[in-house]
Amino acid sequence: MKRLLEVRDLVVRYGARQVVDRVSFTVGAGEAVGLVGPSGCGKSTTAQAVLQLLRPCSGSVRFAGVELTGLREHELRPLRPRFQPVFQDPYGALSPRRRVRRQIAEPLRVHGRRSAVDSRGRVDELLELVGLAPAHGERLPHELSGGQCQRVAIARALATRPDLLVLDEPTSALDPSLRAGILNLLMDLQDALGIGFLLISHDHEAVRHVSHRILTMRDGRIMP
Numbered sequence: 483m484k485r486l487l488e489v490r491d492l493v494v495r496y497g498a499r500q501v502v503d504r505v506s507f508t509v510g511a512g513e514a515v516g517l518v519g520p521s522g523c524g525k526s527t528t529a530q531a532v533l534q535l536l537r538p539c540s541g542s543v544r545f546a547g548v549e550l551t552g553l554r555e556h557e558l559r560p561l562r563p564r565f566q567p568v569f570q571d572p573y574g575a576l577s578p579r580r581r582v583r584r585q586i587a588e589p590l591r592v593h594g595r596r597s598a599v600d601s602r603g604r605v606d607e608l609l610e611l612v613g614l615a616p617a618h619g620e621r622l623p624h625e626l627s628g629g630q631c632q633r634v635a636i637a638r639a640l641a642t643r644p645d646l647l648v649l650d651e652p653t654s655a656l657d658p659s660l661r662a663g664i665l666n667l668l669m670d671l672q673d674a675l676g677i678g679f680l681l682i683s684h685d686h687e688a689v690r691h692v693s694h695r696i697l698t699m700r701d702g703r704i705m706p
């Protein structure tokens with residue numbers, strides 16, 4: 483399997499405290515890798531460092547063969563559409579006053595791919611992909627359920643046709659009744675689109691459902 487993401491000897495410190503301790507792992511193209519472990523073990527910090535939202539102290543993050551850690555933000559910008567995050571709190575991830583359609587189209591505009599008019603069909607396609615109707619596009623986030631909002635956040639993450647989604651606790655903020663729907667959606671998307679997932683959760687059951695391979699983290703390290 484071709485390597486999409488290769489993390490090697492990643493170290494992240496907050497002040498003097500090392501919370502990610504020489505973490506190494508890979509995600510293959512089209513592979514879904516779960517990262518599980520107790521609260522506070524460093525999962526989210528690892529995700530942030532992979533996404534280069536937080537710069538690691540040392541170690542390597544190679545994405546599609548490109549070393550990300552030394553790049554400046556303007557050098558990362560053209561690569562960012564290819565690795566997209568999905569976070570835990572879908573309401574927090576969306577802007578409260580903008581209609582869903584506009585928010586899903588935003589990455590298309592930011593990355594200079596399409597105008598608002600051009601993006602209409604693509605947004606309908608993305609809504610359908612995540613199990614929503616075109617009419618949902620006209621709503622504001624507070625007019626949707628938590629599960630529907632998370633679908634919108636996933637649609638937005640998929641807008642630029644990424645190779646990798648980094649999903650940090652994507653179902654943890656949802657009612658148990660909505661969780662299964664999002665997990666099934668993630669599985670369907672993985673099958674349909676063949677993209678790589680790094681799926682972070684403290685819920686082993688959820689991760690087992692979706693992942694081809696599971697990594698366990700404890701005290702900043704990946705368990706052998």
Ligand SMILES: Nc1ncnc2c1ncn2[C@@H]1O[C@H](COP(=O)(O)OP(=O)(O)OP(=O)(O)O)[C@@H](O)[C@H]1O
Nearest residue numbers: 496497501519520521522523524525526527528684
């Ligand atoms: N910005 C920060 N400054 C200082 N310490 C932090 C910061 N963010 C996280 N930490 C600490 O680093 C450790 C790892 O946090 P992290 O959020 O990566 O863990 P996690 O495994 O994702 O846990 P959770 O599932 O609870 O989010 C924790 O002890 C946390 O308190």
